[in-house]
Amino acid sequence: MAAPTSYDSASSPSRLSADVVIHTTEMHTGGEPLRIIDSGYPTLVGDTILDKLRDARQNYDQFRTFFMSEPRGHRDMYGAILVEPDAPGADLAVLFTQNEGYGTMCGHAVIALSRYAVDRGIVKPMTPETQVNIQCPCGMVRAYVSCDENGKTGAVRFHSVPAFLFAEDIEVDVEGLGKLRVDISYGGAFYAFLDAAKIGLDVRTSKARDIVAAGAQITGALKAKIKLHHPDSNDLAFLSGTILTDGNDPFPNKPAAQVLVFADSQLDRCPCGSGVTARVALQYKKGFMHLGQRRIYESGTTKTKFTGTAIAETTAGEVDAVVVEVRGRAHYCGSNVFTLEEDDILKAGFLLH
Numbered sequence: 001m002a003a004p005t006s007y008d009s010a011s012s013p014s015r016l017s018a019d020v021v022i023h024t025t026e027m028h029t030g031g032e033p034l035r036i037i038d039s040g041y042p043t044l045v046g047d048t049i050l051d052k053l054r055d056a057r058q059n060y061d062q063f064r065t066f067f068m069s070e071p072r073g074h075r076d077m078y079g080a081i082l083v084e085p086d087a088p089g090a091d092l093a094v095l096f097t098q099n100e101g102y103g104t105m106c107g108h109a110v111i112a113l114s115r116y117a118v119d120r121g122i123v124k125p126m127t128p129e130t131q132v133n134i135q136c137p138c139g140m141v142r143a144y145v146s147c148d149e150n151g152k153t154g155a156v157r158f159h160s161v162p163a164f165l166f167a168e169d170i171e172v173d174v175e176g177l178g179k180l181r182v183d184i185s186y187g188g189a190f191y192a193f194l195d196a197a198k199i200g201l202d203v204r205t206s207k208a209r210d211i212v213a214a215g216a217q218i219t220g221a222l223k224a225k226i227k228l229h230h231p232d233s234n235d236l237a238f239l240s241g242t243i244l245t246d247g248n249d250p251f252p253n254k255p256a257a258q259v260l261v262f263a264d265s266q267l268d269r270c271p272c273g274s275g276v277t278a279r280v281a282l283q284y285k286k287g288f289m290h291l292g293q294r295r296i297y298e299s300g301t302t303k304t305k306f307t308g309t310a311i312a313e314t315t316a317g318e319v320d321a322v323v324v325e326v327r328g329r330a331h332y333c334g335s336n337v338f339t340l341e342e343d344d345i346l347k348a349g350f351l352l353h
């Protein structure tokens with residue numbers, strides 16, 4: 001069965017009007033939602049995925065707010081728009097949507113989309129694993145979906161783009177929290193890392209609202225202070241959020257907990273696949289982890305788990321980097337057909353602050 005995808009919907013409306021009908025498949029990975037757009041989203045133009053991302057941002061952002069925000073979604077919704085791939089060997093290409101815009105990489109979405117690609121017939125199933133090559137804004141991500149003899153898909157492992165520690169021990173003065181020292185690491189997206197205990201929080205037990213407030217403050221202060229750089233493209237060089245951790249970096253035999261606060265005070269429910277990638281790169285560079293050593297990473301909020309392993313050394317431009325393997329599971333939880341009425345003054349959706 002061929003999948004209905006956003007890029008075969010050439011007849012879809014190009015502006016938000018009563019003609020818009022968006023079909024979605026709903027999944028979650030470790031508790032973090034993924035709303036996959038099956039059809040109804042406009043066809044994006046551009047030679048590269050980053051050009052298509054620009055087209056989405058500049059010309060169709062109301063579609064994002066339509067399916068992501070209230071009353072159809074909520075401020076912690078996460079989405080995936082499939083676009084025509086332009087990279088050789090890609091099985092599919094994806095833009096990631098969040099509450100204030102678009103992400104460069106998303107591990108939980110890759111885990112869910114890889115199952116979806118096999119289950120929808122976009123990629124032919126193979127036993128015991130099917131390889132799915134997903135072109136993301138950060139580059140090509142290779143995923144491997146477990147498939148049993150009855151064709152049932154299960155756990156997914158993926159290898160992301162080269163991951164690297166960008167900066168260590170940066171001092172930043174954060175209103176209400178004082179002077180802090182954070183690391184910034186890249187796993188397809190840039191994240192700041194801080195042991196939550198340094199600001200009196202515990203990622204496993206503190207209230208979600210306290211974690212969100214602190215994470216958003218730290219990201220805001222760093223954005224004002226630090227200029228990031230990525231060897232591939234300036235489009236990738238921005239801070240995606242702050243990951244508060246349990247500080248358990250040097251002890252590889254215990255699960256390491258973390259929580260990501262990203263976009264506009266959005267809280268990740270899963271351990272964050274790109275954040276695990278970035279944290280493994282950080283732990284590897286600091287000598288806390290060796291190649292081939294598998295660690296468990298746990299979401300401080302839902303306690304769901306991914307594993308992370310540094311599997312090979314590589315480079316990103318001139319910088320030492322590692323290839324990281326992340327493993328997790330996604331589940332289907334429904335589907336939707338979203339419509340609108342022309343006289344609805346909230347048709348583009350809304351978020352409360």
Ligand SMILES: O=C(O)[C@H]1NCC[C@@H]1O
Nearest residue numbers: 105106107108272273274
């Ligand atoms: O798994 C991840 O990588 C992510 N989850 C939500 C935001 C991050 O991109």
